[in-house]
Amino acid sequence: MASRHDDLLPADDFSNILLDFPPPVIPDGVSIMKQFQIAVTHLLKYAKVTGAANMIRPDGSQPAPMGFTGEALNVPWGVNIDGNDDAWVANMWGLSVTLLAGDDTKGHPAGTKTGDVIHEFKKGSMQLMTDVAIDPAGNVWAANNWNNVNAAMADVNPALQTSTWGGGTGLTVIYGVAAPVKTPLLGWVRKP
Numbered sequence: 001m002a003s004r005h006d007d008l009l010p011a012d013d014f015s016n017i018l019l020d021f022p023p024p025v026i027p028d029g030v031s032i033m034k035q036f037q038i039a040v041t042h043l044l045k046y047a048k049v050t051g052a053a054n055m056i057r058p059d060g061s062q063p064a065p066m067g068f069t070g071e072a073l074n075v076p077w078g079v080n081i082d083g084n085d086d087a088w089v090a091n092m093w094g095l096s097v098t099l100l101a102g103d104d105t106k107g108h109p110a111g112t113k114t115g116d117v118i119h120e121f122k123k124g125s126m127q128l129m130t131d132v133a134i135d136p137a138g139n140v141w142a143a144n145n146w147n148n149v150n151a152a153m154a155d156v157n158p159a160l161q162t163s164t165w166g167g168g169t170g171l172t173v174i175y176g177v178a179a180p181v182k183t184p185l186l187g188w189v190r191k192p
Contacts, residue, residue, distance in 0.1 A: 068115030078131030083179030090129035
């Protein structure tokens with residue numbers, strides 16, 4: 001999540017798993033698809049929600065060193081910042097796009113703190129979300145991915161009917177819900 005400053009660029013990041021979640025063991029030299037298969041199989045073994053969004057301020061400080069979970073994030077995969085400095089998170093295992101309050105909570109209900117969940121967008125058109133982008137009209141573009149986890153993880157000879165379903169079926173657009181940003185998105189987030 002961002003904090004806008006003129007002197008330095010903030011860093012926005014996410015963690016697919018929390019530090020207390022046992023990491024998968026991935027052998028050296030395995031293909032990327034095999035790495036995904038190992039990691040996903042490992043995640044499925046645990047009935048535990050995991051992952052966080054992290055804010056690193058320009059001075060290197062972190063208001064929440066363990067990250068913000070928002071009590072809704074589950075294997076977050078991508079993050080983008082809107083014109084109000086709020087964070088939009090592609091919540092992969094949560095099958096949603098989650099809006100977290102940014103550094104400046106002005107304009108949100110009284111008592112809202114940085115990292116609080118403002119809203120979680122869930123619909124049947126959302127699959128395992130991997131990224132989000134905000135445009136100059138305030139639309140949120142969310143990348144669907146992995147609409148069939150088994151197709152993405154098949155070792156050998158996946159079913160031909162579903163062999164390409166590991167890539168998802170396109171984008172979900174949530175119209176006009178974000179604070180608009182000026183594109184191209186280079187450097188810190190700018191209002192139009």
